[in-house]
Amino acid sequence: MSAASPALPALLAGVAAALGTAGVVLGAEWARARRHRNTVLRQLRQLADERGAAVSASAEPLLRASDESSWLSALSVRIPQLRGFGPLLQQAGLAWSEQRFLASMGVGALFGGLIGWTFGGPGLALMAGVVAGALVPYGHVRRVRTRRLRSFEEQLPEAIDLLGRAIRSGHPLSAGLRMVAEESGQPVAGEFRRVFEEQKFGLPFEDSLTGLAARVPLVDVRILVTAVMIQRDVGGNLAEILDNLSHLIRSRFTIRRQLRTYTAQGRMSGYVLGILPIAVGFMIFALNPEYIMTLFREPIGRMLVWSAAGLQFLGFLWIRRIVDIEI
Numbered sequence: 001m002s003a004a005s006p007a008l009p010a011l012l013a014g015v016a017a018a019l020g021t022a023g024v025v026l027g028a029e030w031a032r033a034r035r036h037r038n039t040v041l042r043q044l045r046q047l048a049d050e051r052g053a054a055v056s057a058s059a060e061p062l063l064r065a066s067d068e069s070s071w072l073s074a075l076s077v078r079i080p081q082l083r084g085f086g087p088l089l090q091q092a093g094l095a096w097s098e099q100r101f102l103a104s105m106g107v108g109a110l111f112g113g114l115i116g117w118t119f120g121g122p123g124l125a126l127m128a129g130v131v132a133g134a135l136v137p138y139g140h141v142r143r144v145r146t147r148r149l150r151s152f153e154e155q156l157p158e159a160i161d162l163l164g165r166a167i168r169s170g171h172p173l174s175a176g177l178r179m180v181a182e183e184s185g186q187p188v189a190g191e192f193r194r195v196f197e198e199q200k201f202g203l204p205f206e207d208s209l210t211g212l213a214a215r216v217p218l219v220d221v222r223i224l225v226t227a228v229m230i231q232r233d234v235g236g237n238l239a240e241i242l243d244n245l246s247h248l249i250r251s252r253f254t255i256r257r258q259l260r261t262y263t264a265q266g267r268m269s270g271y272v273l274g275i276l277p278i279a280v281g282f283m284i285f286a287l288n289p290e291y292i293m294t295l296f297r298e299p300i301g302r303m304l305v306w307s308a309a310g311l312q313f314l315g316f317l318w319i320r321r322i323v324d325i326e327i
Contacts, residue, residue, distance in 0.1 A: 090215055092145035093187055101137065109134035128306055148187050149218060154253075155188040156220055157246045164242035173228070173238070174199060191216060205232070220249050270319035277312060 085098045096104075112133020116125040159180045166176035174196060181193035191212055198208040209225045224245060231238045285292045295301035 087214070088141060088145065091149065091217065092141050093148050093190075094141065094144060096141075101141070104137040105134045108136045112136070125302065125306060128310070149216065152187050152191070152216055153218055153220060153249075155185060156218075156224075157249045159184050159188045159192065160224065160242050160246040160249070164239045164246070167242070168239040174205075220245075220252075223248075266319065266322065270316055273319070274312060274316045277308070 085101055089096050089098070089101060109130045110133065112129035112131070113126055114129070115133070116127070116129020119125065162180050162183060163173075163176040166179050167173065171179070177192050177196040181189050181196055183189075184192065194215075195208045195212050198211065199205045206229055209228060213222050213225045224242075227241050227245060228238070230236075231241060281292060295305050
């Protein structure tokens with residue numbers, strides 16, 4: 001009780017500071033987003049009055065530039081890696097801003113550092129806690145991005161078939177995009193609706209397609225965009241091209257499922273190797289608690305536990321990387 005009592009007030013103070021920081025950051029973010037929304041609405045009303053609701057392509061960089069704060073721009077100059085957070089959040093389909101994402105990483109690092117310091121003391125445990133806490137929001141965004149891209153890839157053949165049927169029945173390509181946006185599910189409907197609205201409000205069609213390929217970094221989407229752009233330049237039967245592309249994507253799905261069947265043993269080995277040390281540790285703790293608690297009481301034991309956890313995580317990622325075959 002006496003050993004844990006000094007850590008409890010520090011832990012409570014750290015949690016209170018983290019919650020207070022998060023509240024202040026979220027409040028400032030809400031105020032900034034509201035102010036930015038009012039500014040954008042005022043600019044759009046002015047453009048609608050002057051040009052009859054036709055937004056020029058040159059206004060888009062200005063609207064995007066107003067969404068980024070000055071401190072983040074200055075920080076991105078010194079740390080170029082921060083510029084990749086914007087496309088990552090956009091590909092994940094999240095309404096987060098880069099400031100909110102960085103703030104969540106900071107709060108996660110604070111919580112992870114407090115947990116590492118409480119259970120492992122200063123040193124390696126504290127550093128590992130800070131890194132792990134900062135990576136939690138990043139891992140969440142990456143997981144949402146992967147799930148969204150996988151869902152988009154599964155829905156893409158149906159959207160291409162619908163687009164091909166619309167073109168074969170005599171509709172222009174823009175009307176086909178609108179039909180896909182109205183009759184497909186998310187996230188395909190949202191992306192095709194954005195392409196349709198961008199070219200409707202004056203953005204060149206090639207730029208709209210290029211933006212789609214940038215927002216959805218899939219090989220199938222790049223092939224679709226390339227095929228449409230080439231057909232607009234040199235001509236050809238676009239409906240037949242879309243049918244062939246849809247058949248190609250479905251064939252890739254078939255091959256991918258076969259590969260998942262062939263690599264099931266390797267993936268299962270990774271799961272077993274990841275769970276086995278934890279299960280054995282719990283079994284030893286249930287049979288002889290004093291024997292296993294030596295690892296947590298001695299400094300060298302705690303260091304060995306953290307090292308083993310890190311190596312176990314690296315081994316799991318390594319096996320997963322080996323069995324992840326790109327088609």
